[in-house]
Amino acid sequence: MLALHCLGTADGQVVLWAEDSARPDRRPGKAARGAVEHPFAVPGAELAERLGVEGTELTVRALLPSHPSAPLPSPELVRDPLATAAAQRGAVRLRPWLVGGLATTAAVPEPDDVRLGASARYLAALREFAEDLVGRGRVLPAVTSSGHARWRPAPTGADSARLARLREAMPPALRAQQVGGDGLPAGTVLSSVLDTLVDTIARQRIGDLDLAPGGLVGDQAAAVTHALLSGLSGDPTMGTPALPTERLASALTTWRASAAHDGPVRACFRLHSPDGDETWAVEFLLQAADDPSVLVPASEVWNGGPNVLRRWVAQPADLLLAELGRAGRIIPEIDDALHDTHPTGLALDTAGAHAFLTRAGELDQAGFGVLLPSWWQTAAAEVGLKLTTTSPGTPGVVSGKSGMGRDELVQYRWDMAVGESTLTAAELKALADAKVPLVRVRGRWVHLDQRRLAAGLEFIRRSAEGSTSAGNIMALAALPPDDPLLPAPVVGIDGDGWLADLLNGRMEARLEPVKAPAGFGADLRPYQERGLAWMAFLDRLGMGACLADDMGLGKTVQLLALEALARADAERPPTLLVCPMSLVGNWQREAAKFAPDLRVHVHHGSSRGRLDEVDADLVITTYNLLARDSARFAEREWDRVVLDEAQNIKNSASRQSRAARSIPARHRIALTGTPVENRLAELWSIMDFANPGLLGSVHRFRARFAVPIERYHDEDAATRLRRVTGPFVLRRVKTDPTIISDLPDKVEMKQLCNLTAEQASLYQAVVDDMLLKVDESEGVQRKGLVLSTITRLKQVCNHPAQYLGDGSRIAGRSGKLARLEETLEEVIADGDKALVFTQFAAFGGMLVPHLAARFDTEVLFLHGGVAKARRDAMVERFQSGDGPSIFLLSLKAGGTGLTLTAANHVIHLDRWWNPAVEDQATDRAFRIGQRRDVQVRKLMCIGTLEEKIDAMIERKKALARLAVGTGEDWLTELSTEELREVVSLSAEVVIE
Template sequence: MQVVHGVWAYGRLALWGETAPPDGPGELVTLTLTLPTADGRPLPASGETPDGATLADWPVQARLVDPVDAFDLLGALDDDAGGDLRYLAVVADYARGLLHRGRLLPQLVTEAGTNAARWRPVLTGRDATAFRMLAAAMPPALRAAGAPPPGAVLRELLDAFVDAAARQSLPDRLLLGHRPGPKAPVADRWMRALTAPDPTVTATATQRPELAALRTALSAWHDAAHQANEPVRVCFRLVEPLPTTDRWDLEFALQSVDDPSLYVPAEVIWAGQRVPGLPARPDETLLAGLGRAVRLFPPLDEALREARPTESVLDTAAAFTFLRQAAPLLQAAGYGVQLPAWAGRKSLGLKLTTRAKPAASGKGLAAQGVGRDQLVDFKVDLMVGDEEISADDLHALARLKVPLLRVKGRWVELDDRQLTAAIQAVEQHRSGEMTIAEVLGQVAAGGEEELPLVTVDADGWLGDLLSGDADHRLRPTPTPAAFQGTLRPYQERGLSWLDFLTRLGIGGVLADDMGLGKTAQTLSLLLAEREQATDVGATLLICPMSLVSNWRKEAEKFAPSLDVYVHHGATRDAARLGGADLVITTYGTALRDLDALRAVEWGRVVCDEAQAIKNSAARQSQAVRAIPARTRLALTGTPVENHLAELWSIMDFANPGLLGPAKTFRRRYQEPIEVRQDEEAAAALKRATGPFVLRRLKTDKTIISDLPEKLEMKVWCPLTPEQAALYQAVVDDMLNKIGASQGIARRGNVLAAMTRLKQVCNHPAQLLRDGSRLSGRSGKLARLQELAEEIIEEGDKGLVFTQYAEFGSLLQPYLAAHLDRPVLWLHGGLSKQRRDELVNRFQTDPEPMIFLLSLKAAGTGLNLTAANHVIHVDRWWNPAVEDQATDRAYRIGQARNVQVRKFICTGTIEERVDEMIERKKALAQSVVGTGEEWLTELSTDELRDLFALDPKAVG
């Protein structure tokens, strides 16, 4: 996308460039924008407005893009896009979040004299607060043409984006059967228009009262959703029938919005039992909620005729109507809905069976002739669950025309489009021959959108590879004779896997846990392929700057026969790029020297610490992708830090296009897994990526049995009275500033408050910056000094991590004076040579010592196995970042148990955030975002609770 700006005009996104509108779809128009003007020229949309500037009208050529198309454009922004477009991208993400959390309702609105079916957001609680913040942060360029106030502009923009998001995520018709005709009920035509490309709802003169009644009912529903902001909600649970009956039970209950585990069935409510967390009159809450729900699912009316309704009894047809129509609408309206595990899942799937040709049968992985073009026999069968289904059975099901039925003992939903795709698959007699490359491509693609690949049955080494068992069962490639060292068994298997993918011309992701020797396996691969062939091409290795020396030294140690050239710094020479066996460079240099790197015919491109390219839209990631090579390899111990989109980005580097476009990946895998915890989607993703990702963990004793234990513990530190007084003063001051600010300013104030509170927890001198004495003023410092003395007395070495360089600069002279032992200090301001000297001294000097390290400068890439103690004196609040830092000591080469201590000040923000992290860890290894950005979205009341000082914090 070109460098463009945008405004919201005429219900569409208007894009324009600095000199001309961007190329692409959309109506070309001329807008009149009121822009800041100086020296007779309009000023850029970003940047400061100089004194003396005036407002003037300017004609601007632009393209009007429909909201649905705008999603894709906003998702593909580059780093040079204007701040106004970045704001629009934030609003689009906010709209997607509302959709994922069910915070929207269908409505009937009037647009330019016509009636339209639209989805509208429900903004209550935190969503309402977020809306106000977004309105306050709106860039002036978005409303430069005499637009209404920011809140009105944002509401129109959000309405359009929510409607677009809903239509993208709900491609199926909500109302099945024939298309409603001109005489069909207005409600039927309205429901169809909710997912149709044309949202228009037509009505004859005689249907106008019906149209007005529908609009009134929907408006009342929307108003009620905004009014019913209660802590509990009505929940519906659909229970499938016993094998011999046709009775479906739709059970009623009340459920806590904040704690879904608080689930109280209607029987308990009508029995009069008091349940903590429910309103004083839970019966009234239940009846009121059921009364509103009747509009979405009329069969509830019969249950409401009872004095104390507990459930609604449905037949199979009504149950299907509830599943397909009522359930999504009820969830969108804020009701709880619990469905059977099979509901909403694809009922039909494909089974791919491959068999090696007789001539190749039984050959090991290292056999000659294995390649992308080797042929195997294949056939495709249809599956319902774990059962194969024949063509005759399939046609029989199609003739039944029943959308919900039992098939071989299990209930399934039969979708018309799935049935059509399945019949086409059967009629095409899907069997014959395909190449290994085609097999791997089919597995990665996961089948078709309507007919997913649910299982793969392959024999021999291909079966081992596709089943994810290649690490253990494939015949290993021998350790190259030129390798100066001994590969562990699992490393030899990793070499075999890498060598196999290389000979197929397929990229891979070596995702072994940190410290398991990804460097040694990669170097052994380079040596092995040079023993097997002469013309293998040079390997370009891209890594963070902190790892350049490590790679060079490891190559000198394990593979001295390789010609290694480090392409970094002022002395780099582009003429040497094509002549070396291994060229080492950094991500920053790769971006700057892209043209020179693209001119070389690389045999392989390797990305170490590949999480550096986890953002596919970043210029750094795009530059790395643009370097051509026969094969690619990504090395990372954390293939997913925060979101599955990071896995897609790394996989797309290793095998471009294999997982399809990012949009398809997001719809097929990311959203079902992250939003709905869909186990089938997770299994499908594992099956799709398994052949190309090798992941081993240090905690797996079958992988490595001689790595010592890692003992993690939390160290609770009290505040001194001085710290407590400063802490409370910061809280009082910052809460007033936060409460009086909005938008970006509020986010900045929240981050500033957290920084200052963490500085107080470290030491008053860090906050005050007055050069005052350190002794006796900090509970953390006192505990750190005690632990450091114990470490030194035991003859050990310890790592002490801090995220604040200024705090490390205070600690280094203090600890050195009190310990009378070396206290090294590594931070980002040191030269590469000085960093290497410090690391070498710590690793080789037998004297007990402490190594202070800045988390940003030393959290990755260093081998510090001389330490058997790790102390995190302040927290980064991202478990993945802390684990990476800990693994500087807990890695191969470590002979002793490693003790890891995390300092937390009792009764402060540190303790409360630690509790939040522990809760989030139960959902995923690294749900918490990098740094502290995720905390800025909390409300002022939540921040007040987060910042509050507990009296027991003072020691």
């Protein structure tokens, strides 16, 4: 595994270097007096071969954080913590190292065996910015002092804040190249790297153009032009004695200064809306390009200007005059203001204000600051349609014949509105008669789209009110503003009855909580009763639902309560529940515990039969089988299809996503704690399963919602998306006070995991070996045999590589590890932190590099070999707000004496069969100072000794603390038959 880094630029190219986890530890000796070779750096030639890029091999002197004898390994490349703990002693200081690197113009590659360090990730972000500049034409030619033609960035005013953020966010590793005794300043590195990237990208884009036609040699000016264009598209060298490159460089600098602004201070124009009369004012100011909050009015500039300006410019007044003259070429009215000796602003009428607003973007593109009224960006969309609906029925009624549904007739009325304020007939006439698109409505200035207004008035004249089905109203409310069925966007929804509540997102709060039916094995909490009522209500409407409660809030119990409620009054076809293989056992046991009257069938394994012959209420299957047996599932009539961990269909093009959408069912429910993990397209996939066609095709969804929201942060598009999906997505989070107050202080849960085929084979081999020997042993020998077998079986349940001790790969071989990864993924996505306990320090040492690579984050590991000072430093870092999210601890080293209240999740990877020991470990997070509820998960493998011993403890829970002594010695007293029952492997526990 490589960790790839960047060290700035050299000779117009980006310098890459890498650390290799497979390189043997080399003892470089102390680096106090001078730089020595970095022990883990990959030579440039080897790096070029492994990355598959071309470049020049070089050696760079870099200042890197180091112990006295070795550099710190980068966070992206975690070496074996147990093996290297002893070497990482002593104070950490910046020390010089000679790093082999590769100077290249290629984009940052990322093969499977390469992880990007912070500097390489930053370089990728900077390259994206450079591509954006080149794509927008924000580049200009220049000639360097050495006579080389270069493309240089010409950022606009809007880019200045982005540049400032990039400079502040620069990781130290990128500027670690040593010049003199120090590293390089962030501003210097940013300018150098951005110049290099812009020049490289611009050359790539124009390299195929014919910019050097023949016949230009005779005229010197033409020869200069020819040399410049050739230098900008190919070989940058221009310096020949016959060409006046110095004069050309000066001319280009002057031209560039007139076209773009890259100085520290620029002119800024702020438009003020009138309060009483119709006079608008444009205020002139000077603004710091790097800190847009620094604004100095022109009146102060003419009086000498505050001292803050002199940090950047010696003569602020001269700069302001030059800037106003440049802006006057874009907006002539600004040029007219220069007739005053000391211009401070510009007065405009409403028509002039509208002209200024429409051309303000040109000022911004030219590098000026522009401050416009907040209503300008959204006002054009504010004038739209308001829908008022009236529907009978009581929202809280979710059973019986309430008459509510998609086909129910409801009354509606359309009005024109600004925001949610309905316009009167007089106001509509005034808007229609307006001569200028800027109009004041109820004290607010509105940018009026006359064509939209005329179309809206005609729409209301034809269909102001009437009655139609609730389904039609829901479809109209979901339409985007550019749909031809509506002349203007829906800017407000109001009315009485269940439909208005549903469209406004008020339904969950107004639904009367529904009690679970008689015989249900749990008392639902109030928020769970509201969730049950919401799902039951949508069930009656025939609309799909996405229950997106946070992890630990009880999505499983709410769904089982819905099934029990639905089947209490009438016979129904079965419900198909699809979940990851690791959760099949959980669903079986939860159903048996909470809804024992439900007939449950698991469709899994080689012996799975015909689905049309299955007589059950709940059929459980896995995502793999959903795709493999999609034809079988499509042939059966289903009452409901439920997807647990519905993020498994986030890729709408995958086989299992297509299979899920193809299954015919009366009702559909998606259960997920993370409806959106990376992109909005994932939400589309889940919603298109629950309510097919609601969001249109994936291509229309991308154009209407995903691109505007993800790329341009369009608030209007986000509001429309919330309005469309809001009625069908119920999201409750643990941080909500109304939810937290309903939860206990500590929520404990047992999570059952399946064995992989490899684990099952190893497990059976260990059991067979013990059963052959146990009858022939007695006393201390028998005790030792039982305890060693239990230890070996627990190692197998954890991971084959732990049991075998062969250093083999980690990924994809353990059901328990897969469940741990799923849990940690949700924990990190929620911004939470987790403690992960294991009684095996060696297993922890294996997990640290794997989890660090899997989640691209640092993983702390506390074990018996960690010295007290380092242990205290780990605790302090984890407790800090920006510390690592995952803390792995061996049970003996971390089970007592620590306060780790930054974590609100505790995961016990392997069980210690003494409840007191587990409680002590859990109390590292669940103690005074903890402000959030703690969720405790105890991972066990289905059908193994882990589940069976837990069941034995549960059966005699009242005596558990007395009957179970320290450790696992009590297990050695079991008879051979009892041991056989405890350790034997149950059937059908293997993951696919």
